[in-house]
Amino acid sequence: MSSASSQYHLSDELLQPVLAILDAYQDPYLLQGLVTAGCVTKLDIEGKRLQLGLCYPYPCQSLYRDTVMAITNKLAVLDAIDEVECEIDFQPAVISAGAVDPLPNVKQVIAVASGKGGVGKSTTSVNLALALAAEGAKVGILDADIYGPSMPIMLGVPDFNPVSPDGKMMTAATAHGIAAQSIGFMLGGDEAAVWRGPMAAGALAQLLNETLWPELDYLVIDMPPGTGDIQLTLSQKVPVSGAVIVTTPQDIALADAKKGVSMFQKVNIPVLGIVENMSFHLCSECGHKEHLFGEDGGVKMAQRYGVPLLGQLPLKLNIREDVDRGIPTVVADSEGDVANIYKEIARRVGAQLALTQTQSVVSISISDDE
Numbered sequence: 001m002s003s004a005s006s007q008y009h010l011s012d013e014l015l016q017p018v019l020a021i022l023d024a025y026q027d028p029y030l031l032q033g034l035v036t037a038g039c040v041t042k043l044d045i046e047g048k049r050l051q052l053g054l055c056y057p058y059p060c061q062s063l064y065r066d067t068v069m070a071i072t073n074k075l076a077v078l079d080a081i082d083e084v085e086c087e088i089d090f091q092p093a094v095i096s097a098g099a100v101d102p103l104p105n106v107k108q109v110i111a112v113a114s115g116k117g118g119v120g121k122s123t124t125s126v127n128l129a130l131a132l133a134a135e136g137a138k139v140g141i142l143d144a145d146i147y148g149p150s151m152p153i154m155l156g157v158p159d160f161n162p163v164s165p166d167g168k169m170m171t172a173a174t175a176h177g178i179a180a181q182s183i184g185f186m187l188g189g190d191e192a193a194v195w196r197g198p199m200a201a202g203a204l205a206q207l208l209n210e211t212l213w214p215e216l217d218y219l220v221i222d223m224p225p226g227t228g229d230i231q232l233t234l235s236q237k238v239p240v241s242g243a244v245i246v247t248t249p250q251d252i253a254l255a256d257a258k259k260g261v262s263m264f265q266k267v268n269i270p271v272l273g274i275v276e277n278m279s280f281h282l283c284s285e286c287g288h289k290e291h292l293f294g295e296d297g298g299v300k301m302a303q304r305y306g307v308p309l310l311g312q313l314p315l316k317l318n319i320r321e322d323v324d325r326g327i328p329t330v331v332a333d334s335e336g337d338v339a340n341i342y343k344e345i346a347r348r349v350g351a352q353l354a355l356t357q358t359q360s361v362v363s364i365s366i367s368d369d370e
């Protein structure tokens with residue numbers, strides 16, 4: 001149990017059944033009871049009104065209402081409680097157990113990668129970033145795709161000029177509530193495409209380090225596609241907390257995505273999971289579902305590598321149209337089915353990061369004590 005137990009101000013007689021009820025409530029993403037997961041930060045009682053404080057290590061704002069209702073119903077069996085006042089918060093861990101220095105202001109860096117181009121990595125990155133923000137996190141995105149920077153268009157800020165007020169650090173754009181920096185703000189696509197290996201990785205790391213990022217819970221990096229030198233060097237130069245691999249279900253893309261999984265495993269960056277994009281075509285008129293690129297390739301790959309399948313996105317016209325007009329689907333249709341899939345993916349990504357870091361915390365505190 002966490003040190004939060006010092007915030008528990010209930011008599012032993014009441015504390016035990018309350019903790020038992022709260023721990024019987026399994027968090028669907030952490031797959032642990034709320035007490036075991038360290039989410040219960042406050043317990044107090046005034047008359048028969050229980051004051052409950054919860055702090056999640058991943059952003060899940062859209063679930064707060066249902067969670068409170070479910071917990072309140074369970075606690076209602078106790079005679080000593082007839083009302084529950086619940087405060088919920090979210091706080092990701094700030095941990096960098098890796099060799100690379102953490103970025104000031106940035107708690108977690110998430111790399112979004114794909115084995116090959118054109119699988120929808122940038123579309124997934126931008127919608128994931130916006131979904132993390134919709135779930136209550138402070139988010140930034142770095143477009144490191146030197147072969148085809150797309151964030152300026154996808155976020156509707158094609159003319160942003162990242163001025164450098166002090167001649168050293170650059171500003172980030174703000175779009176739909178997230179901070180954005182892109183190699184595309186600096187260079188035309190063609191010019192950037194001639195970059196090679198370590199030089200490109202060095203320039204991207206510089207872009208990352210020399211941007212005045214606001215306080216961020218998560219910085220999503222849209223990596224260059226592929227698994228070559230640039231990607232490997234970038235993964236070693238940037239304090240990446242975890243990686244998300246985007247693939248389509250067909251065999252060739254999957255073979256490439258496997259290389260992506262292996263690359264991150266080689267440099268000890270946890271693979272948080274796989275997003276299968278363009279999983280099926282959903283006809284917007286008749287609702288017919290068709291598996292154009294094969295069925296469940298991402299599912300099989302996730303099983304084979306023992307990493308979670310974070311979600312499956314349909315091939316849908318409006319996903320493309322929305323990024324083309326600079327208003328990604330998570331913003332354009334924020335309560336629609338597609339936005340909800342991205343939000344589900346965002347919660348899973350945040351929870352996976354938290355679980356990965358719980359393990360790091362354990363190993364760090366052991367070596368500190370020694």
Ligand SMILES: Nc1ncnc2c1ncn2[C@@H]1O[C@H](COP(=O)(O)OP(=O)(O)OP(=O)(O)O)[C@@H](O)[C@H]1O
Pocket residue numbers: 114116117118119120121122123124145148150225277278313314315316317319320321323324
């Ligand atoms: N689920 C989807 N449904 C419909 N269109 C999609 C979907 N995902 C991506 N697209 C479209 O597919 C094209 C390629 O997507 P995107 O640019 O995100 O891929 P990428 O993997 O980042 O490509 P690159 O490696 O070339 O940068 C874009 O036109 C995008 O709008």
